[in-house]
Amino acid sequence: MTQALNLTKSPTTLYDNDFLQWTETTIAQLQNRDFKQLDIANLIEEIDSLGKAQKNAFKGQIRALIEHILKRCYVEMPWEYHGWERTIRNIRPEIEDLIETSPSLQNDFSDVLDKVYQQCLKKLRPEYKNTNFPDTWQLTRSLDDLLNLDVWE
Numbered sequence: 001m002t003q004a005l006n007l008t009k010s011p012t013t014l015y016d017n018d019f020l021q022w023t024e025t026t027i028a029q030l031q032n033r034d035f036k037q038l039d040i041a042n043l044i045e046e047i048d049s050l051g052k053a054q055k056n057a058f059k060g061q062i063r064a065l066i067e068h069i070l071k072r073c074y075v076e077m078p079w080e081y082h083g084w085e086r087t088i089r090n091i092r093p094e095i096e097d098l099i100e101t102s103p104s105l106q107n108d109f110s111d112v113l114d115k116v117y118q119q120c121l122k123k124l125r126p127e128y129k130n131t132n133f134p135d136t137w138q139l140t141r142s143l144d145d146l147l148n149l150d151v152w153e
Contacts, residue, residue: 013042022039022042026039054105057098058112059115059116061094061098062113063116064091065088065091065092066113066117067120067124068084068091069146069151070124071124071128072084073139074132075128085150117137121133121135
């Protein structure tokens with residue numbers, strides 16, 4: 001005896017079918033204070049993802065900054081210094097922009113610094129085998145200093 005397959009499509013939401021329309025509808029519902037019609041579960045998910053995206057962007061920029069500071073401070077390649085310094089100067093305003101938009105990102109800096117430093121070591125040690133990078137971050141732990149001072153001088 002064969003069983004019939006259920007070929008009917010499960011119901012989907014506006015969120016699943018048309019994200020842009022979902023956002024426009026959600027904005028209108030919020031503006032009209034039509035809270036009963038809100039898709040709360042997906043709204044929570046989207047707001048959560050926005051916060052995570054901000055944190056990841058901050059962490060990524062800090063990682064790039066630390067990587068180039070490490071190269072500039074510890075790798076003996078004077079012909080590369082200008083390029084590393086230029087990259088550092090380009091990254092700094094990106095971090096400042098993130099902080100301007102979300103000042104609370106600064107609260108996580110100490111934890112981010114330690115995690116990112118270890119990630120940078122994993123990347124840089126194989127690339128620069130003859131360079132002795134310290135096991136822990138030895139330079140300033142002040143975000144303000146990292147964004148404004150040339151710590152290699």
